[in-house]
Amino acid sequence: MKRRDFLKRSAMAAAVAAAGPLPGQTTVPEYTESAEGDTGLEWEKAPCRFCGTGCHVMVGRENGKVRAIAGDRKADVNKGLLCVKGYHVGMILYGQDRLRYPMLRKNGEMTRISWDEAIDVIADRVEADPAAFAIYGSGQWTIPEGYVAQKFMKGGLANNHIDPNARLCMASAVTGFISTYGVDEPAGCYQDLDECDVLIMWGNNPAEMHPVLFSRVVDRRSRGEEILMIDIGTRRTRTTDHCQHYLEFKPHTDLAIANGIAHLLIKNGTWDKKFVENHCNFRADTEKPTLLGREITFEEYKKLVEPYTPEYVEKISGVPAEKIRLLGDLFGQRDIRICSLWCMGMNQHTRGTAINNLVHGVHLLSGHFGRPGDAPTSLTGQPSACGTVREVGTLAHALPGGRVVANAEHRAETEKLWNLPEGRVNAKPGYHTVLMWEKFCTPTEEGGDIGTIWVQVTNPGQTLPNRHKLFEAKRDLKDKFLIVSEVYPTASTELADLVLPAALWVEKNGVYGNSERRTQQWFKMVEPPGEARDDCWQTLAVARRLYERGFEAMKGRDGRFIFDIRNEDGSEIPYWKWEHYYDTNVDKALFEEYRQFTRLKHKDLAPYDEYVRAHGLRWPVVQQQDGTWRETKFRFSEFDDPYVTKGAEFEFYHSVTKDGRALIWFRPYEEPPESPDDEFPMWLSTGRVLEHWHTGTMTMRVPQLRRAMPGAYVEMNPKDAARQGIVNGERILVETRRGSMELPVWVEGRGHPPEGTVFIPFFDETLLVNDLTLEAYDPFSKQPDFKKCAVRVRRIPNEPYQEKGLAPVNANAPG
Amino acid sequence: MPVSGLVLTLSANGGTAAEAISALKARPEIECEAPRGNKLPVAVDTLDRTKDQALWRWINELPGVDFIDVVFISFPEDEDSPEVAEAC
């Protein structure tokens, strides 16, 4: 049989296995090892490189290259399925313009240099001014990569200026969880999607952004199960097509809707008195709002939500009063299970923490919490936003395992675990993302006290809001130095002074943590191109260079290197020399060290080798009497969480109020920081598309994905377009107070904005929508609001109709 | 020259689903197995990436197919082809 026939047989076998047994059959035919074996490829597991769903793929390789991808049937998350991005994931390694060599800007020209020189350049910058050095990282960092960067900065340099791009996507979810439950991350898991009766999407488009998760729900429905799906959104999307109800609200007014539900629960007497009495306290804002607010009674809470009648909410939000009643009635029914889903829509919001609090609040008030299917669940956009950012704590205020720099006890524990001299960890939080870049883009003599930023695994040149101010302004500041570790040229490498080629995905070992608290491990499978190297190694090599120069900050209590890794015989392993990096499993050594941090907040991780065997495990992973390790699907629920006191039924054991109770918040609706006016009369919202992952750095290198969605566009409502005589495909001028750009119009395209709103995706590096967005951010999470600002659109005189850059609206016929 | 394995979720409307199966079977690049309930396993073998892409779109738009899940994909060995270069 020819190899191609083997592949085809494997493809069919995988499809048959994923589709399930024939009627009358009870077992699914196994496809994996035997069929995969036939292809002559070697197969190994890895999590998908893209979104926070965390699907597992089987990677087939041959002659040192990735040749095939199959959904991993043994993985609970995706049961063999993948979305269009996931099944092309192997091709991201093979774009022709992979970065292969370190390049330094000399006299304005990027010049190839050796790794040795590159490491020296960075070490020089650190030594010259350690306090002015910053790292800007990512929710795509592996857990060991983030952990190393964190320890290098906070444990080594005593400098807390490290923050990740996840600040731009889920920081409000973090502050929402912490201020509600006292500890971060969702209580439930994806099983909630399999068991809910009602699924409510709050400003969320999982059909495009988390497609495999969404297909779990669609699949239930096509099996004949009844699921009520409700889309609460500001624009119709592919998700809306699957929903029975679409509640279109005016941007920013989701807080009024949530308060409206609470109002009805109380007014109708349908709130869950027993759950609330046993497990909740109430909170409201202090005069100057803080994350912890002030304690209030139920009676005070009742008074605060009193004004939010369905009619009042309709006036604010535009959602008809009867639809608000529908939500109130659903939450008031105890015999159904309700799951709320959200992602960037609620998080990229200047009231992001507040709306997170309110959605948790309606679930707590109604008792729709803690049973499978009854859950407020936030999703993450990046594959390890939870694992690397939230758990390792690579945020400017955090330390590993849910600790914070401002807490003396936490600092002392960290110093002990890191074997550092007492007092090394700085108590003052570092600069969060927007502030870090603002300081970097401000002249030093005017207070711009960040001189160097090292960017790893992210592309701020495309994703920062108000890009001119927060990124481009660096161009004129000669004493500022930008280092970018990347896999392909991007808007960030374009401005960089030093570019370091990085290994990507299965070109290195890794560990990720997905949206449902699942930690996933994989091994290096193929070599990176040219001289590209692991990000983890890059940081460790700089740390070692500093140590060898005698830089005190890289020494622990006993004078040893802070990243000391030793053989069993006690001899030091020189892994900082690239040729020795894989002599040992550095990831495993770092993970085992990090694991010690995870007990404090009951985010217990198992030993590294358990993850090698498993297809991910959800923390807390607790060792059983027989020595095996058991994961936890439902936190705070006695039936599943080993840390809940017997008989308590539910227990929020990290409660803010230290009494095992969660907080139900009142947070009022407030006006957005910028609204349409006479000059800029429309709303602009930004977001993602199915085919591209974030800034498109990887997916634009996959011809199938690039062709499917070749360029950015502006979605317009047909009435708005007709009013100005704009036709589909025409390039128009889109302007905000911060900038302007020309884009082709897509009317009646994939998404359908209402009148008065336009939408632009942010994946296209040739059309940078963040030249237009507002940098206003949530006061607690510091997360910017990319979802709304005021905009105007205009025809360009004499601009002919053209399709350039327009998504292929008519490409449905087979070729 | 990609080979892929797909699972198609067929619509609850038996008539349209049957028409979709017939339309799929009529295409030489597509091989169908017997449906499992509303799930139809198919293997797709196209000559080049353009055809692969177009076929995927066609399936996606086919009345009677509610959802496509991809469970297997192989990549061409000619990753240095002009098409990939053009992507960059």
Ligand code: SF4
């Ligand atoms: S849903 Fe997300 S994790 Fe799953 S295959 Fe698609 S991009 Fe990858």
